[in-house]
Amino acid sequence: MSETFRTISENNTLDKSKVINFTFNGDSFQGYEGDTLASALIANGVHLVGRSFKYHRPRGFLGVGVEEPNAMVQLHEGDKSEPNIMATEVEITEGLKAKSQNCWPSVKFDIGEINNVLKRFFPAGFYYKTFMWPKSFWMKVYEPIIRRAAGMGVAPIKPDPDRYEHNYEHCDVLVVGSGPSGLASALAAANNGARVILAEDKAHFGGSLLTDNVTIGNKSGKEWADETISYLKSLPNVIVKNRSQVFGYYDHNMTVMFERVSDHIHNPEKYMPRQRLHYIRAGEVIISTGSIERPLSFGNNDRPGIFLASAANEYMKVYGTLVGKKPIIFTNNDSAYKAAIEFHKNNIKSLIIDTRPSSDGELVKEAQSLGLDIKFNSGIADVKGRLKVTSAIIGKFNSDKESYTSLEEFDCDCICMSGGWTPTVHLSSQAGNKLKFDESLDAFVPNNKRQKETAVGAANGSFTLNQSLAEGFQVGFDLSNSITSNNKNTSVPTSNEPSFQAHDKFWCMPLPQGKNPSRFIDFQNDVAVSDIELAFREGFRSIEHVKRYTTLGMAGDQGKTSNLNGLQHVSNIQKKIVPEVGHTTFRPPYTPVTIGTIVGREVGNHFQPTRKTPTHEWHIENNVVFTNAGLWLRPRYYPRGSETMSDAVNREALNVRKNVGICDVTSLGKIDIKGPDAAELLNRVYTNAWMKLPIGKARYGVMLREDGMVFDDGTTTRLSENHFHMTTTTAQAANVLSHLEFYLQVVWPELKVNVLSTTEQWSGAAIAGPKSRDLMQKLFPKVDFSTENFPFMGLVETEFEGIHAKLYRISFSGELAYEVNVESNHGLFMWNEIMKAGEEFGIQPYGTEALATLRIEMGHVSGPELDGRAVPYDLGLQGMVSQKKDFIGKRSLEKDAFVNPLRQTLVGLVPVDKKTKIPEGAHLVENDKASLPNPKLGHVSSSCWSVEYNNPFSIGVLKDGKNKIGQQLFAVYPLKDISIPVEVVSSHYVDPKGERVRV
């Protein structure tokens, strides 16, 4: 291997026996198992990985985890291609392919970098000030250029081949983060008998214990972490999850976590999902998410090779990788010295630049004792090296720290910076916690609890190991004890760590005299100090305005490294303290979450359930074309041979008019209504009268909403004195049931009635046509089908070969018709028997299209007319409205607008040429050539080919329709430049007196 940037120490998480090959931008590289894409690239000396969003500046790695703003790559190829992946979060697998994004033709030479050359013309918000002339150029020229330049990676074009799962968990205590405070909390809670989930975002547990030289008890921090995790894993009441990030804290203590199940596995087993989403409802949530290091602002601080000091340290200690061999450590606090000491262990001497005048911290003393060169009261003014840092311009501060006394250039191949630490308060804030500003930490920390969130350790602003452990054990015990009351305390081990001295409240370095290099705050979105100053100059003073105007903190990293520096800068400009400036809202998710993971299994054909009737397979065998009716699949028509849809529909409809047809009506909603007040309920729910309906008879009913609009219709049958069978439309079945339950339980609890959905219990077949009686008689020889004994709207209960059957004489088609209902598991049997018996009568199945034809010819309203905006009058249903009794929605019908005689009412429409079909959705106008806006008198709601008269027929609503019968209007359909002269006729086109159903 050609790698040259690995540490001497082997005490890390790499397995050097397992070499892994991967490519980046087409070049082959090798790493080890345990490497991230970032550590493997750095180990191979690759630092230039991407380009920034706005100026296309060359960028490398800043961090080592989820805080990374720069190193975003495009992963994989083809349908598994994935944009905007943080290289720091990818564990390499054999054959992994990654490439840079947002650059062309290559990451080294990117045309887009012209933006950087011209960046003085592109300050914050420049696009609001220009691109306005000429007007047409915005859409045609400027915006396409901006859109092409923007965006980061490339979205795949094909559907995602991977699978995602959801899981629901309940536990007593959820611990988020496995650093010292998290481990302590989990341990204390688990020992006290609580059901614990411990979640760690990274592959490895331990957090800062993996990088800090500390001892707990008589072990190193890392050993203690490993032992604690092994112990926790052995407990039955603990679930330990790595590669699992809790990204959202929602209402009622609902937290959500995603788990990377197989992203890190080469050729995972088939049963493994790619990622899993866990909804976790925890009794208590312990937030031990640690803290994120803050960068420092100085000229060209975004160049590849400039790292957070903690990241450099972690690359060495966890990933055995050196971020450089000639480092400069640049800091305003003690913690960065850890990196210098670790470099020293690898025989690499760092130059240390410290903004403070001095420090007595133990790490500083150790660095001094190692003979490292430390320049106090100094800062980096600027750096050189475009594709990788090559040197730093370092200056001693003047007394006011607003300029330098002298500048000196030092060669380097990396800079490791530290501006102190920001507690990771995102989850606390998402929980609703109003954060408070801690002056000594210069950071926001959680305040009074809003839900069940408790922050511990660095996430709570407790930065020493002693504090973290003490807090963790205490909180873990207290919170678990409030649930388990076991009183089993776990003793706090003693710990040892170097002492610290306070950080310097100084983040933004002065510019070198006469020069104006950009000092970046938000790396990914290219927001520099000057942008914030400009925003302020232009009056954008609220922190939210600054954020929106400059796009500070709005990139993929959501400001993890930039928000506080930005705030600090705004407060400096305003000469206000930070808490007066406030902070922007922390919104979920904490880091970007794959959309497939959020959605889970409800994709493709499983997006929504598919409801099938018991005769579904029969329909398929008979060449059905289905239609979606809500979640149901209903037969639409059954084409034969080379029939078109209209051929088939006309044949099916005509067969009903001439012989007999059969239609699957199982999907209609059915509600069983029982109780001494059942009739009274119907009387209140429907607009017509129900008290005197005889047993064994059905009646058509219309129900309204309280606002007077027609809600649903259907027939309801009295099975016995206190027992009714209601049918609803397919679309409203569930809503009608809820509606009835609401009135029964909430409004009229005095009514003694029970309602129950029986939709799935009955399989229904409508048998319609002049020969339906003969067919029924053949099927049910014991039943007397004479009109005297089985009249229209009658019910007969009988049996067929031992199967209970309910026969209703009801009709939607307008023909003599029956409906046979049997229990669902007999549905297919019954259907087959009907088909067999019907053969001699010429029976044919008909679908929803023929059904529509039949009902339209009869002027029966259905879905397109019942659009939730019609009162009964509009649909010609005023005859259904009782004047004698009160019912739901009646009072609304008195409204002026609802009794206006000029309202649109139901009419029939026939094309004057008797040939041209009138498309549904057409509007009715007096003059089809009138200038626009052309007043609409009504519209065409349902159209068919009348098989009775062999010409097109439609129904629709028309202003003052009743008085317009016989008039000629135009049905216009401007979307297709169609205008059809139509004659207004009665909506009852066939059998207007309704004699056929009664024969």
Added chain:
Amino acid sequence: MLEIKCPYCGKRSQNEFAYGGDATVKRPNLGDEVSTKEWDNFVYFRDNPRGKHTEYWHHVAGCRQWFKASRDTATHEIFNTASLEEEL
């Protein structure tokens, strides 16, 4: 996801429930003479408070019972729930 305590079934996740709106609105009695204003107040007008809101929920994917809840519209905190006969 809200966690709602059905008075009959206990705590369940919100996806088992359907919302039913303001429970302080009282439907005029059937057959009563009601002024237009009273009626429209019932059909269309709402108190819409920020803070404590008394509302109906329906345990649709459970016991199918309607019940009342007292919930904070600013924080979504549910103070308590009660069956229709009980006081909140």
Added chain:
Amino acid sequence: MQNYSIFSLVKNAFSNHQDWEVAWKDPEPKKEYDVIIIGGGGHGLATAYYLAKEHGITNVAILEKGWIGGGNVGRNTTILRSNYMFDANAHFYELGMKMWEDLSQELNYNVMYSSRGIINLAHTDGQLNAYARRGNSMRLNGIDAILLNREEVKKMIPFADFSDTCRFPIVGALMQPRGGTARHDAVAWGYARQADSMGVDIIQNCEVTGFDVENGKISGVRTSRGEIKTKKVGLCVAGSTTLLADKLNMRLPIEAHVLQACVSEPVKPLLHNVVTFGAGHFYCSQSDKGEMVMGGDLDGYNSYAQRGNLPMIQHVLSGGLAVFPNFSRLKMLRSWGGIMDMSMDGTPIIDKTHIDGVYLNCGWCYGGFKATPSSGFVFAHTIAKDEPHELNQPFNLDRFHTGNIIDEKGVGPKPWIG
């Protein structure tokens, strides 16, 4: 006021952008104004602008509780359209569309109006017919609309699900080609800058705590920054309307609900149009920055919290993958919520009130952003003339008594039912 242009940008670049003026001032409230607009959102800022520009009323204050543009104008999914079926809506929103077309030039602020076309996908023939009814109505009202068949839709969004395993196949669509998007923050800031330049006082961090009403007439407002006298007050506080109306003893046909939206990480241009799913709750456009901007439906219970919960996002995104299965490997970057002023028929209210000098602009439901210019225009008219403009006459409060409600969705007075 400084003129914004490529020339001013270049000129200022050479002085390191040190000479830009403030976009709007930060004045102390005066003792009295001719008109006070409560609410520094898009509608309030636009109203103040049109009061000054169209009616010469410049002694105007905008009182904003927080920072201007912080409510729904800065939280919406930036969609502009006038694809309404009912005439009252169609004419009103169409005025808005016409105003959007010239708004950047009018405000000398690039609001980035982009007519990328809004496509309403239909998944059954019945649904396509219902869309055709709306499209034909639009055309008869002089508004652009075209009907697309499946093949035409496929040409525009080839990566949508046209496969055999699709649960709700796309059969066609209604498209309004002039529909599109604009940059939401720019709209607020552009109006603010112009209003300020004409003398309007934009007063932020000024919360209205009460009203002074004498003999049925408004005489002033009480605020966290003192009492201010005035004869006319316009309420433009959608999302908080009831909270202020309570102080005026007005009960309104409005409920507050939370609506969430989310964005993906930015990706290179892929989706040119605004697309809405017809078999679930999902709509999407791609911003100039490259983010997929996605929204859906209300969380479904009364709420004043500007936050929602994940199940609704999950529901919306499942609709998203039903349309665009390739979005599965994109990542959701950020989600947020806004408070909707849900009126009981889904249509706004722009009207006078029973108190002399108090004017109401509310009930915008999910659709207020696109109405920013037209709402400001007609509301300014209503305030200046003390009578509604003909375009907002149908948006009167009395319709809930007369029955002249304008219910595009047809679900009745239950705003939480999608």
